[in-house]
Amino acid sequence: MTVLLLLLAALALAYLGAGALSWTVLFTIAALAFSFTDPGFAGLLVVWGLFIAVAVLLNSSSIRRRYITAPILAWVGKTLPGISDTEKEAIEAGTVSWDGDLFTGMPDWNKLLAMGKPTLTKEDKAFIDGPVEQLCEMLNDWEITHQRYDLSSATWEFIKENGFFGMIIPKKYGGLELSALAHSTAVMKVATRSITGAVTVMVPNSLGPGELLLHYGTEEQKDYYLPRLAKGEEIPCFALTSPRAGSDAGAITDKGVVCKGEWEGKEVIGLRLSWNKRYITLAPVATVLGLAFKVYDPDHLIGDEVERGVSCALIPTSTPGVQTGARHLPLNTVFMNGPTWGEDVFIPMDFLIGGEKYIGKGWAMLMNCLSVGRAISLPALSAGAGKLSCLTSGAYARIREQFNLPVGYFEGVQEALARIGGLTYLMDSARVMTAGLLDNHEKPAVPSAILKYHNTEKMRAVVGAAMDVHAGRGVIKGPRNYIARVYQAIPISITVEGANILTRSLMIFGQGAIRAHPYLLQEMEAAQNPNKEKALDEFDHIFFKHIRRNLQLTARSLVLGLTGSSLASAPEMARETRTYFRHMSRLAAAFGLVSDVTLATLGGELKRREMISGRLGDCLSYLYLGSSVLKRFHDDGCPKSDLPLMHWAMHYCQSEIQNALHEVLRNYPVKALGVLLRPLVFPLGRHYERPDDATCREIAEMLLQPSDARDRLVDGVYRNTRPDDPVGRIENAFLKKVGVANVEKRLKKAVKAGDIHDEDLHTMLEAAVNKKILTTDEAERYREAEEAVDDAIQVDHFNPGELPITQSD
Known part of the structure; x- marks a missing residue:
């Protein structure tokens, strides 16, 4: 019994994150308790000897540093992953926000809800x-x-x-x-x-x-270019990707050699550029070209170093030797995209963004700006695709009938509709929360990678489901089709601004583990400090805080797993969401524990273990996405009609975190450690489940009927009810069809009873009016609804001469 009580006390101290003094008291009690069991002199000597050693190490930093910290520091210096200059710049780009709270394993949910609700100004x-x-x-x-x-x-x-x-x-x-x-x-x-x-x-x-000039441009560059860009007098593009350097932008072979040349009739020091870029959006029509390249100074005209690193310049496309105008054709979206190249193009130094002082800082400049752009553009485009899919798929499923029943009431279709609605709610929640971070002057590097990957992947799932619902109506191209081009654009979103495979497997956890971890970056910096004494002091302080945190995460993961997360705290105002906050706390603790053990086990090898890194990245991602759902639900005032969407999204996120942790442990590189971690992470097994059928039916019903919840979900979509518009045609038919639902019910009842026949719409309605089943107004509204539906479900067809290419024998 004494041993059990001591173990429970130790578990409680670990759970609470107790300090050295509390542990010393517990060890004192344990040693005293053991002394009263009559262990003999040898036993007393061993126990009190261990007690003294532990007490001294816990409370004497000088002894601890010499005998414990110094060897660990030497080992850490060999184990932690090495960081190249480009990796260091990427890691240091942006800021740490809510992702840092998640990485502690103990997120403060009150802090999340206290963040202001993102709102639009007048x-x-x-x-x-x-x-x-x-x-x-x-x-x-x-x-x-x-x-x-x-x-x-x-x-x-x-x-x-x-x-x-x-x-x-x-x-x-x-x-x-x-x-x-x-x-x-x-x-x-x-x-x-x-x-x-x-x-x-x-x-x-x-x-x-524009973004680069705002942050790094000289005053002269800003004053000249920014007004011209704002007015559209200049069309900009930025050329980064080369044939041999895509996601690894640090490997670009494009170069600028420092030399003397003639510019505007004078000899000046400048750069002679040679580059070959591709996939550059707006390049075919750009008037000003942003260019990333590596600078070399072989004649030491501006310094002692020959290789000066990645730099950025802004070059008018009218500059002699600049080649633009050719076009790529990115699937069927046909936005202006193309290559640009040049050979021995001379530019003066003041074409460098920020001037000469920013030579070699181009990679850091790009990383800082990319962290912002990634958080807005593609996540917004993806959320828009989701909202369009919600609006049109629900409407189409309501007006399109099979077997005398709207297809939206078939459970297979309802499952697809629920996926469309639930994932759109998830995407939009993350979009809005991250935009709010940006408006609070954050540069959320890790969340931007999370959104870039997951919103574009969710877009793939949502639009794929929308195509399933529309079937042939979505396949046939033409002026009526509003979903095909979105479907065709999916691979573009997946590819640009960092290919999704590498974003998931390398960036989210690889960057997040170092940037957002509460201690890891500090430990790495301490280990690399050339001042050995100072390095030892810094590392000792940080490392033992890290150990204390890991003990706490171990205890929290186990205790919360055993108690069904019931001991975790939740915000007081949370009623419908209280359980989710608690479970997310448990999953955050499990993620923190597994990620720390993995980092300590693999060290620099983690770079090459991309499957493990990708799964841990999924854990972090779904913690972030789930957080955004909870915040959005509270920001919106916890509307009851949105509960199905919130429940669906949270069940989805929690099951994805669970599955990712399971796959990490199932494939753990050190099998024994995986076996030891499993009972700490899943002490009672895996119990998080995907959304149930009842929730799916509720979301489907939401999309199949006009409602405030439907309007909130699709808010921000371009919307109209014009019968001559691709989307308006569907929405017009949908509203008219729903508006005569009671009329339709009476008609079907009359047909079933044999009072009227349905072989012809005009004859049926005439008979219904004559027999006073419908009023004249009801019959006219029903006729209009049916005609609108008939028009809305049609697909385009073309005569051979209308097609761009015709063939003849």
Whole structure:
């Protein structure tokens, strides 16, 4: 009994994160208790000898540093992964926000809910309800992708004149200076109308000259270029990707050699550039080219070093030798994308962004800017695709009938609709929360990678399910089709701004483990400190805080697993979400424990164990995504009608975390450690389950009926009810069909009773009016609804002469 009580006391101290004094008291009690069991002199000598050793090590930092910390520090220096200069710059890019709280394994949920709700300002709303809405009305996706292979000239002018290229540029330079949320919402809305239009407006406001100039440009560069970019007088592009350097941008072979040359009639020191870039959005129409390349100074004209590193320049495309204009054709979205190249192109030094002092700092500049762009553009585009899929799939499933029943009431279709609705709610929650972080002056590097990967992958799942629901209606291209181009664009989103495979397997956990971990980066920096004495002091302080945290995570993972998370705290205002907060705390502790053991076990080998890294990245990602769902539900005022969406998303996130942890342990590189970790992570087995059928049916019903919940879910989508519009045609039929549901019910009852016959719509309605089953007004509304449905479910067809290529024998 004494031993059991001591073990429980030790577990409690570990769970509470007790300090050295508390542990010393417990060891004192244990030694005293053992002494009263008459162990003999030898036993007393061993026990009290161990007690003294432990007490001294816990409470005497000088002895501990000499005999414990120093050997550990030497081992850590060999075990921790080495960091190249480019990796270091990537790790240091951006800031740590909620991802850091998750990495502690003990997130403070009150802190999450205390973050202000992201909201649009009056100016933001005016832009979205005005120019953005107008732009959407101008965009004809079939004309763009099938006939013009480009936006119309009127659309280009509208984009320029209304500041779409200057959404992030401050007002003092003539830009719109939109909030991150407004920027995201604008891109999302345009994306629901045209992927080509969305990409056109989002790229200059993401990773591009505007962003780089704002943060790093000289005052002269800002004063000249930013007003011109804001007004659309300049069209920018940024050339980073080379044929041999995609995700590994540090491997670019494009170079600039420092030399003397003639510029505007004078001999000046500049750079002679040679480059070959591809996949560059807006390159075919750009007037100013942002370029990343490596600088070399073989003649030591600007310093002693020959290799000066990655640098960025801003070059007018009219500069002699600059080659642009050729186009790639990115599937069927046809936004302006193409290669650019040049050979021995001379530019003066003041073309370097930030001037000469920023030579060699290009990689850090790009990483800092990319962390912002990744958090907005593609996550917004993905959320827009989800909202469009919710709006149209629910409407189509309600008006399209099979076996005399709307297909939306078939459980197989309902399962797909639930996936569409649940994943869209998840994507949009993450989009909004991350935009809020940006508006609070964060640069969330790890969350931006999470959103880039998971929102685009969720887009793949959602649009795939939408295509399943639409079936043939989604397959046939033409002016009526509103989903095919979105489906065709999925691989582009998956590929750009970092290929998804590498984003998942290398960036999310690889960068997050070092950047967001509460101690790891400090330990690495201490281990690399050339001042040995100072390094030892710093490392001793950090390392034993790390040990204390790991003891706490071990205890929390075990105790919360044994108690069904009931001991975890939850915010007081949380009622419907209390259980989810508690379970997320348990899963965060398990993730923290497994990730720390893995880092200590694999060290530098983790870089090459991408399957393990990817699964741990999934754990962190779904902790973040689940957090965003809980915050969104509370920010919206906990509406009861949104409960199915919240339940679905949280069950999905928790089961994904569980499955990722299971796969990590099942494939653990040190099998014995995997066996030891499993009872700490899953002491009672795996019990988190995917959303149940009842929740799926509730979400499907939400999409099949007009409601406040449906409106909230699709908020931000371009929406109309015009019968001549691709989306408006479906929404018009949907609203009219639902509006006559009671009329339809009476008609079907009358047909079943044999009172009227349904072989012909006109005859049936005439008979229904004559027999007073319907009023004249009801019959007319039903006729209009049926005609609208008949038009909405049609697909396009073309005469052979209308097709771009005709064949003859």
